[in-house]
Each structure stands twice: as C-alpha cells, then as structure tokens.
Amino acid sequence: MQLGERLTGSDFTEKHTTAEYPRIRGFADASPNEVVMSQNCGSLMAQMRPSEAHSSVVQCLQAPEARATAASKSNVTAIRIDPKLTPRIKLLSRHPHIPAERIHRTAPRIRVFHFYRADQSVYNGTASIEMSAKASTSNVHLASSSYGKDLVRIFRIVRDAKDPSSHRVVEYTVRCLLHGESLTPSYTEADNSPVVATDTVKNTLNYLAKVLPAEDVLCPERYALNVVNHFLTTYSHIEKTEVDLIQHKWTRIVLDQKDGGAHKHSFVRDGEEKRTVRALGERSGDKITVTTLEGGIKGLLVLKSSGSAFYGFHRDSFTTLKEVRDRIFSTEVECSYSIALPSGGLTAVLKNPSSLPQFCDIQSSVKAHVLRVFALDDSASVQATMYRMGEAIIGDAANKTVQDVSFALPNKHYIPIDLGFKGLSNLDEKNAEVFLPTAHPSGYIKAKIARSPAAKL
Numbered sequence: 069m070q071l072g073e074r075l076t077g078s079d080f081t082e083k084h085t086t087a088e089y090p091r092i093r094g095f096a097d098a099s100p101n102e103v104v105m106s107q108n109c110g111s112l113m114a115q116m117r118p119s120e121a122h123s124s125v126v127q128c129l130q131a132p133e134a135r136a137t138a139a140s141k142s143n144v145t146a147i148r149i150d151p152k153l154t155p156r157i158k159l160l161s162r163h164p165h166i167p168a169e170r171i172h173r174t175a176p177r178i179r180v181f182h183f184y185r186a187d188q189s190v191y192n193g194t195a196s197i198e199m200s201a202k203a204s205t206s207n208v209h210l211a212s213s214s215y216g217k218d219l220v221r222i223f224r225i226v227r228d229a230k231d232p233s234s235h236r237v238v239e240y241t242v243r244c245l246l247h248g249e250s251l252t253p254s255y256t257e258a259d260n261s262p263v264v265a266t267d268t269v270k271n272t273l274n275y276l277a278k279v280l281p282a283e284d285v286l287c288p289e290r291y292a293l294n295v296v297n298h299f300l301t302t303y304s305h306i307e308k309t310e311v312d313l314i315q316h317k318w319t320r321i322v323l324d325q326k327d328g329g330a331h332k333h334s335f336v337r338d339g340e341e342k343r344t345v346r347a348l349g350e351r352s353g354d355k356i357t358v359t360t361l362e363g364g365i366k367g368l369l370v371l372k373s374s375g376s377a378f379y380g381f382h383r384d385s386f387t388t389l390k391e392v393r394d395r396i397f398s399t400e401v402e403c404s405y406s407i408a409l410p411s412g413g414l415t416a417v418l419k420n421p422s423s424l425p426q427f428c429d430i431q432s433s434v435k436a437h438v439l440r441v442f443a444l445d446d447s448a449s450v451q452a453t454m455y456r457m458g459e460a461i462i463g464d465a466a467n468k469t470v471q472d473v474s475f476a477l478p479n480k481h482y483i484p485i486d487l488g489f490k491g492l493s494n495l496d497e498k499n500a501e502v503f504l505p506t507a508h509p510s511g512y513i514k515a516k517i518a519r520s521p522a523a524k525l
Contacts, residue, residue: 210255214310216245217269226282235333238286239316240277244269244295247308247350262305272298288315288345289363289407289427290418296349297414300356308350314366315343341368343431344404355413363431364404370439371398371480376447394497396482397447401438405430405461405473425469434473437461450479450513458517472518479511 220242228234246264253259276294277285284290292311299309318335344364349356376397381389407430410423417423437460447453454475461473482503487494494500 210252213251213255214245214247214308215251215263215266216243216310217266217273218243220244220270220273222273222277224277224285226286231332233332236282236286237318237335238288239318240288240291241314241316242273242295243310243312244273244299245310246299246303246306247310248306250305250307264299264303264306269299283421287427288313288343289347289361290421290424292345292347293349293358293361293414293418296347296358297356297418300349300351301415306351308348311345311347313345313347315345317341317343339369342366346404349414356415358409358414361407361409362404363407363427363434364402365431365435365438366402368401368435368438369398370401370442371396372443372447375445378449392497396503397450397453398480398482399450399477400480401442402476403434403438403457403473405434406471408469408471430467430470433464433466434461434470437464450477450511451515454513454515455517458515462517462519470519472516474514474516476512476514479513481506481510 220240222240222242224238226236226238228236246269248262250262253261254263273295276291276298280291280294284294292313295311296309299306317337317339319338321331321334321336323329323331342365344362344366346360346362346364347358348360349358351357373396374394376395377393378395379391379393381391407425407427409425410417438457441453441457441460445453445456454477457475458473461467462470482505484495484500485502485504487502494502
C-alpha cells in the first residue's frame, strides 16, 4: 500500500466494506510507515469518518515514533498505515485538543494536516518537523501562478450633494489577480495559509467602490489603481496585483427641452462599445510601482460604405481575391494605449490626484481620433488606416502621456449578391447595392504604434 492510494471496500474483508476510509494525500511513493504531520500548517490533507460500528479499525495510541522538535511535540499528529491492506489504521496522536480516549470511544472526524520535510519550517515559523517518510524527487516546478476573482460586477450611484435626485452612475466588470512567491505552497504543498481567499478579493472590490471618493470610482483608471494599491499595501506577502476592468456604457437620456432636457437619473445603453483598463503593480522594497497602465476601447463597431480600396497586393497561384477600388469597410475597433504616470510610488501619487493624467479626456480624445481618421481617410488598406489612427492619437499634444497605441481590427466583409438570375447587375462596384454581411472568416489586422524614443517624456 502507498500513501496517496484510496482505500476501497474491495481491499478489505466483507465485514469492513461499509466503513468510510480516508484518502491520504501525501507522498505518492512513500513507504507505508508512520508519517509525522504538523497541526500548525492549517492545510487539510485528509479526513477520517469511520462509523462507530467500525471504530475498532481506529486505534488511538501514544506516539513514541513521532519525532519532532521540543517546540512542536504538542502539535504533532501521526498516522500509521498497515502495509498489508488490512483495515487496521492506527492513529497516533499527541494533539492536546484531541484526547486519545475520546477518539477511541467516539471515532469522531479526524483532520490530518500538511506534511513537511525534516529541514522545512512550518509556515508560521514555530516548528520544524522530522519525518520518517520522504517525498520523491520531482522533476517539475511551479513556473508561474496567479489567482483571484473574475467577473465581479459592480454598479455605483453617486448622488449630487446639492441635489440628491441628480445621479451619476458607473458599471464595471472586474478581474483582480494576485501574485507572489509566498503563494507557491498553496499549489505545490496544499498549504492554504498564505491564500487571500477569492471571496475576500470580491468583498474588497465592493468595499472600495463604496468608500473611495466619487471621482476615484467614476474614473476606471483611478479605481483600478486604487485596487492595486490596496492589495499591495494591505498584504505584505502579495508581490503583484493585476486588475482588468470593463466599463459598461450608460449614457444619460436627453429629452426635449419641454420635458426638462437631460434627465437627472435616467440612462440608456446606446451601443455595445466598452471602455477597458488594465493595471499591473508590484512592490519593490517599500515602494509600489505601476509597471502597466493601459486604457482602451472595445466593441466599437464602425462602417463606411465607400472610400475604401484594396489593390496592388501580392498575387500568386493561391490568390483568387479580386482587386477593388471602392468597397465597404467595416470593423469592430479594439485598441489599447499605455499611459505614463508621474514619478514616485503609487501610494504617493494617489494622495495627489491632481498630478494624475486626465484619463477621461484621453479616452475621449482616442475615440475621437479613431472615428475622424476612419471617416476621412481614403483607405488603401486596414493596415494604412490603423497606422494613421495611431499617428493622430500620439501626435495630439493633449495625449502627451500616451506612450503607444495597439490596434486589433477584424475586417468584416460585405459580399455583393449575384442577382443575375433575374437579369439584375449587382456585382460590379458601381451597381452593387445588396450585400451579404459575413463575420467568418474575417481578415484580422494588428499593429502597435509607439512614440519615438526621442519624443518620449
């Protein structure tokens, strides 16, 4: 028998098949000797639920075999498993809160905790345990990891101080991930003690949406930066925090003047366009540095029915596409732009909001340049048009903190329908009026346009 093997009824004589036996999660190739475990670690490794009718399979003994340092003797529990696949499972207990006579009498649920090597310390640093069963040498390691909460929906109302019936609203979907070397044992050793629960992450996102100043919540970049700052200042063992945020569109309803114009607390979702933010911060000593801050636009669907061409492209034996001087150009704009923050740590920068870039003005400028270039450019290709969009955004003096812009534009095709069966001309550029919109397959063009090094801040 080996540790890590599940005991089932077929392993025992018939009279024992109804008993519940634990799944011992330990070293897969350990020899079937006693294994010493630490109660301090707090990571549940196995459970016993033998019924009273079969409590005879659990024998509670003192544990002279359990070897531990003097500091940890009272916190050691050991299990001995008989190598002959018999139902004799000996529980050797020294834990002061689980008296041996009580276990023997009532056979309660017994928790068995995480194994440690002889030269390892328990996570809280209180004990080092010597083991008689060693782990096998592994040829794998945890290369990278992160965890957190995804798809957290947040909606915030900000009421005007002078007129409480006048509202501003914002709605986000947030993903927040945590990184840190100290979290490695939760993957490799089933030790949950350093884990900040994902439910805690969710609760924190809602808490910050409530207590932060209105402008820090209504602006998605500022909200994301405050989330990063909170986790890195609150949890010293978290080394990096990553926030991805989508802002869902709510536009104030504007009525006729006779009905009052802009309504105080009524909104409409006038399109599926979304604003995006990505923020990544890390701790360097006592300083928190933002390594990535990106704003963006996603789901902005645009179309022009003329003013676009595609010709002069490379041709070979695989080419069937015809050249065209005038065509429909449609795409769903996805762009992101990196923003430089003032020098100094994040915590200090957030204490001086006036030093932050005007994030909402930048986002409005980016969208305006995208739409203007799309409409006015006599497009030779999607590639040429997206480059001009990037040039316009970075060239705007109001966007001096924008370092680069990335685009991903799927080319949504509109194919003229052949109506020749009715003697109608609908295939040539001048007469084409009825089209088949096709989303798949689509061209997909990406580019990143960056500020030249000499022009950077």
